[in-house]
Amino acid sequence: MRLTLRPQTRPSIDGRADEGRWAYRSDLDGLRAVAILLVVTYHVWFGRVSGGVDVFLMLSAFFLTRGFVRRMAGPTPVRPVRHLVGIFRRLLPAAAVTLTGVLALAWLAYPPTAWRAIWDQTWASLAYLQNWALAADAVDYYARTEIPSPLQHFWSMSVQGQAFVLWVGLLALCQLIVRRRGLSPDRVVAAVFGVVFAMSFLHSVVRTAAAQEMAYFDTGARLWEFAAGSLLVVALPHVRVNAVARAVVGWVGLGGLLVLGAVLDVRGGFPGFLALWPVLCAAAIVVSGSGDDGGRGPARVLSSRPLQAVGRDAYALYLVHWPILVTFQVVNDRVEVGLVGGAAIIALSLLLARAVTWAVDRPVRAWRRTDSSPLVPLAVVAVAVSVVALPLGAWQVSTWVKDRAIEAQAVRNNPGAGVLRDPSLAEIPADAELLPVPTLLDDEWTQLENPCAGRWSVDTETLFGTCFETARTARAGFTIAVIGDSHAQQITGALLPVAEENGWGVVSLIKGGCSMGLTEPGMDERCDAWREEAIELVERVVPDAVMTVVTRSDAGEDDEVLRPGIELFVDRMGDAGIPVLAVRDNPRFAFDMYGCVIAADDALDCATPRAASLADENPALVLERPGVDLLDLTPWICPDDLCVGVIGNVAVYRDDNHLTRTYARTLAPSLAEQLPSRLG
Incomplete structure (x- = not known):
């Protein structure tokens, strides 16, 4: 027709x-x-x-x-x-x-x-x-x-x-x-x-x-x-x-x-x-x-x-x-x-x-206007895309090759906190590159590999995307749950090597900005609901221990304090028969520590006294009781009472308050020494 x-x-x-x-x-x-x-x-x-x-x-x-x-x-x-x-x-x-x-x-x-x-x-x-x-x-x-x-x-x-x-x-x-x-x-x-x-x-x-x-x-x-x-x-x-x-x-x-x-x-x-x-x-x-x-x-x-x-x-x-x-x-x-x-x-x-x-x-x-062929616009689009894609791709590939070469030498050139335990490791080649490299800084968060499953499965929108576990958790005879905000998450980096060595399972229940201080304001109103559901999940499963950060440091004039309401969390864990590994917070700064150390001629130019962020005495001491063990990594973060940005050719911080995953892993031996012998 x-x-x-x-x-x-x-x-x-x-x-x-x-x-x-x-x-x-x-x-x-x-x-x-x-x-x-x-x-x-x-x-x-x-x-x-x-x-x-x-x-x-x-x-x-x-x-x-x-x-x-x-x-x-x-x-x-x-x-x-x-x-x-x-x-x-x-x-x-x-x-x-x-x-x-x-x-x-x-x-x-x-x-x-x-x-x-x-x-x-x-x-x-x-x-x-x-x-x-x-x-x-x-x-x-x-x-x-x-x-x-x-x-x-x-x-x-x-x-x-x-x-x-x-x-x-x-x-x-x-x-x-x-x-x-x-x-x-x-x-x-x-x-x-x-x-x-x-x-x-x-x-x-x-x-x-x-x-x-x-x-x-x-x-x-x-x-x-x-x-x-x-x-x-x-x-x-x-x-x-x-x-x-x-x-x-x-x-x-x-x-x-x-x-x-x-x-x-x-x-x-x-x-x-x-x-x-x-x-x-x-x-x-x-x-x-x-x-x-x-x-x-x-x-x-x-x-x-x-x-x-x-x-x-x-x-x-x-x-x-x-x-x-x-x-x-x-x-x-x-x-x-x-x-x-x-x-x-x-x-x-x-x-x-x-x-x-x-x-x-x-x-x-x-x-x-001078060439009406339909191939003209296609040619223009192809050339325009190539003008960007070719140099960008070349830059990324060359940087990736360089970064991997640096990481391959990490054991010899980047011992991190190991230099504080073994001074012989301090003999680092003068041309050794700092880790983590700037272009991989976004990867410096510790993230467990698998979403929670089995006993730890979550079926609520509130907890969805915040619960993860290691591959061995389901068959492990001993499990530690790390719960809280990004500061609890970063300590997971120090725990993982210890867990791998002992065959432990690790579960992380993490939401940025939401600590376990049950009366502490969060980043938004959703923190209260998330805290309660996360705690109820832990109480239902009953892991062998929970780990969380119990103090909060400050980059200003205020002293380090206990997280508001953290005692209520500790009491609930005690009532459920779950031991608590209470971690002291790390120092915070009023500036980007990583940005400072890569821009400075001498990393010591970025150092600050420990007292500028942490209290003279650990505020968490008041929590000490049976079933609560205090963990304090300050000596390996601020050696000689000076909080520095680089230790053992590893950047300690990724920003103004979070430890890099690379440095956190080098803290594993120091963390293992403080864990109670009854664990595992």
Whole structure:
């Protein structure tokens, strides 16, 4: 059966308004300029976000939908796959140049501790998945956040890329329905994206209220902003207001957009319903300029030559400004950039944006116009990906080879706490590298290999993902459960070699920020529920002993103290007949100890007196009773009452308060000496 297409008249109340939505809109280029200037200004000087990104999200869907709707029922419909490849042909080259530039900056100016995160985020940004990587870090207690990511701003590009894939698919479906059923493109698009708007907006409000940090990067919580742009395309022909009203609507929209960042803390409440503000403001400006406003609306200002110039480079400016800002902060070791520094950052960003547009974006556009072959966009995408992937992959592989060579010499070159027990081990080659190496610092958490099973199985959401055990636990005749927060987790590193030697099983019940101080505030309200369920699991299974950290040190002026409510925990274990191995906390610092030692000429420059963090007498002594054994590793962490960052060519700390897994394992003999002889 042959399908015959008949020319269709698009329903319109005002023919001029309908025709106007297809015309080139210089005022929208100006709106993009205003949005990017708000983004850059608020990032540089105020450390806040402005809502400008929300404008970009809506406008991107507006332009994409407009192109589809215009051709849906005509003789030359949009080819979805080719159109999608063309979108990324347009986006990827400038993004690839930016990513490669960030890699060069990282190699030249960033500490090696930041390299691995930048590598991972470069891959995520290249794959348009950066928003999900940042969402994971936002709720990750263990993520290092000393240095802001120079690629953090790629979250919105990732959301946009994911939305483009979905939008092209949905618009292709709309096009198919229109051409097979002879329906109005406007009505089909309005129905489809009306549903998307409603579902996404509801999800956004609920998600933002429950977990705002996750919602901020959640694509599903942002789709309604794209849907608003699509709905605006089909609504424009039906907007009938006089010139004065158009002008008023436009100025109100522009004014609302300009004051948004100053009035609302966008970071704390977005996206949610608050994101309606910038979306509606942008929509008001689009509506205002879509018809005759008598020259009294903002369209004339937005079409001015300066804003047109900035709008032309808006995409490149968004890409380059954030890495320049973060690099300035890293090089100068300060967050505030000041008036002069901020002006210099913006000026440099404008210059680089112009260069990227001229040298990258414009030639790619020109190539596409002179060669219509479908292979052109594929070639551009392939080259752009290669420009990033090849140097990044080479850097990672070469670093991996070097790191493994260093680790292979660890027994001879990195004895750690062993030098305090055997001075002969202190004869370390002068060229021996420090362990752990910076690029493997994120691996310095002790994590048991298997999720809890058998007697230790967990069936509640609260405990899920927090209970792990060693491979031999199920068949071991003796089991120790380590329970508590990240400071209990790090001591597991010292326990494991002892357990391996004796054939013991080890179970870890760990949740970051949630100690066993039963009246101690946790990192969130979920700690209380987690503590109770974890303790009930231990009471039900009755291991041969539990180990936890019972004191808390301080990097400030406060003295080391018992964890509030730790006596209640010890009493419950006593009532259940479970011996307690009560570990004293390690020192904490007001600075990143690992960062200090790798930057200092002499690691002793980073040392602090033991008394600056720990009490003169172990506060846990009051807990001493039958069934409670005190473990204090302070002499092997702060020898001679000096807390140093390096012992036996091993970094003691991975940050400002957590021991490295590498050093914790070298503490095993000292821990074994303090364990009561009745164990095992």
